[in-house]
Amino acid sequence: MFDLYPIARPFLFKMAPEKAHELTLKIMKSGLVPKVKSTPNPMLEQTLWGLKFPNPVGLSAGFDKNAEVIGPALNMGFGFVEAGTVTPRPQEGNLRPRIFRNVQHEAVINRMGFPNGGGKVFKANMAKFLSHSPRPAGIVGLNIGMNKTQKDPAKDYTALIRGLGAMGDYITINISSPNTPGLRDLQARGPLLELMDAVKEARAKACGAHPPPILVKLAPDLTAEKQQELAETLIEAGVDGLILTNTTLDRPEYLPSTFRSQPGGLSGQPLTQKSTKVISNFYRMTEGKLPIIGVGGISNAAQAYEKIKAGASLVQVYSALVFKGPSLVQDINAGLCDLLKTDKYDNISDAIGTAHTKK
Numbered sequence: 161m162f163d164l165y166p167i168a169r170p171f172l173f174k175m176a177p178e179k180a181h182e183l184t185l186k187i188m189k190s191g192l193v194p195k196v197k198s199t200p201n202p203m204l205e206q207t208l209w210g211l212k213f214p215n216p217v218g219l220s221a222g223f224d225k226n227a228e229v230i231g232p233a234l235n236m237g238f239g240f241v242e243a244g245t246v247t248p249r250p251q252e253g254n255l256r257p258r259i260f261r262n263v264q265h266e267a268v269i270n271r272m273g274f275p276n277g278g279g280k281v282f283k284a285n286m287a288k289f290l291s292h293s294p295r296p297a298g299i300v301g302l303n304i305g306m307n308k309t310q311k312d313p314a315k316d317y318t319a320l321i322r323g324l325g326a327m328g329d330y331i332t333i334n335i336s337s338p339n340t341p342g343l344r345d346l347q348a349r350g351p352l353l354e355l356m357d358a359v360k361e362a363r364a365k366a367c368g369a370h371p372p373p374i375l376v377k378l379a380p381d382l383t384a385e386k387q388q389e390l391a392e393t394l395i396e397a398g399v400d401g402l403i404l405t406n407t408t409l410d411r412p413e414y415l416p417s418t419f420r421s422q423p424g425g426l427s428g429q430p431l432t433q434k435s436t437k438v439i440s441n442f443y444r445m446t447e448g449k450l451p452i453i454g455v456g457g458i459s460n461a462a463q464a465y466e467k468i469k470a471g472a473s474l475v476q477v478y479s480a481l482v483f484k485g486p487s488l489v490q491d492i493n494a495g496l497c498d499l500l501k502t503d504k505y506d507n508i509s510d511a512i513g514t515a516h517t518k519k
């Protein structure tokens with residue numbers, strides 16, 4: 161495919177980041193993004209939770225909040241797309257500007273606060289996607305959250321599972337975005353057990369014979385003790401998998417002060433090592449029993465492979481797409497194949513967690 165991104169990038173970077181994102185969504189919706197011609201590669205295929213992932217590279221939540229561009233994103237070569245975060249009722253999110261990029265360090269800070277069209281709009285868009293026959297190859301996850309004004313989180317999560325649960329291949333319970341007050345407090349034993357009980361009950365009622373797996377997405381800013389407590393709680397709660405990690409509240413000193421002083425969650429290259437460490441910790445603490453989707457500062461195949469060796473079964477990207485464009489997806493997949501061949505692995509699943517077994 162001829163890569164137009166190097167030509168488009170200077171224009172997009174002259175625009176405010178959120179405007180550039182809106183234009184990108186428009187272009188994707190218009191069908192102007194050509195379909196990547198990729199032949200399925202058995203080295204990269206995996207079945208997890210009974211779902212067949214054609215390759216391990218997914219689009220992370222937040223890019224397609226309203227499930228508007230799932231088809232075009234899958235056609236770009238992603239093995240899976242996670243739409244959302246959706247909340248039951250539409251909300252505006254925080255005041256603009258609320259996304260900031262730093263080109264030198266390939267970093268993004270956002271304090272979006274879940275702007276989205278709400279469950280009804282999301283459902284209509286999902287129905288439209290699902291009506292296409294044949295459906296583009298790839299898996300679709302739904303990332304759900306609570307409205308800013310909700311005092312009883314379980315009400316919003318269960319309402320979304322009742323309304324949308326049957327439409328997704330998997331469901332992500334997002335309890336880690338830093339921009340919704342109180343959301344990260346759900347990352348604690350008591351609140352999480354209570355929430356998961358309600359979520360599983362709603363799933364059993366709404367999804368019948370084919371209940372989608374429930375994944376929980378965590379922040380990278382948890383102490384070692386908190387991580388240990390959560391690892392045990394997540395297994396006890398019957399969670400099916402983890403997404404590690406969301407954005408960080410950290411602000412490394414080397415980032416320029418005008419950028420680092422922006423409130424919100426930091427993503428991109430400054431997050432790479434921190435999220436890999438969290439993946440490694442949870443893989444060890446859960447003894448590899450919970451499949452992990454690794455996300456945070458992946459910008460090339462080597463960084464994706466590090467996360468897989470640390471314990472991730474799949475990976476996701478967001479910020480690096482801003483800096484590198486859509487060719488990133490094919491580059492990571494091709495690079496992963498080369499790395500697997502070098503290490504003499506037949507399939508991506510052979511590499512998962514190998515950093516724990518090798519000295």
Ligand SMILES: Cc1cc2nc3c(=O)[nH]c(=O)nc-3n(C[C@H](O)[C@H](O)[C@H](O)COP(=O)(O)O)c2cc1C
Pocket residue numbers: 220221222223225244245259268270272274303334337377405406407427428429431455456457458476477478479480
């Ligand atoms: C602008 C922006 C919006 C985001 N919105 C969401 C969101 O709605 N839900 C969510 O779970 N994560 C959201 N994220 C976090 C990403 O899904 C991802 O976990 C994080 O950015 C780390 O990956 P990256 O370094 O590849 O960007 C958002 C990230 C960015 C940059």
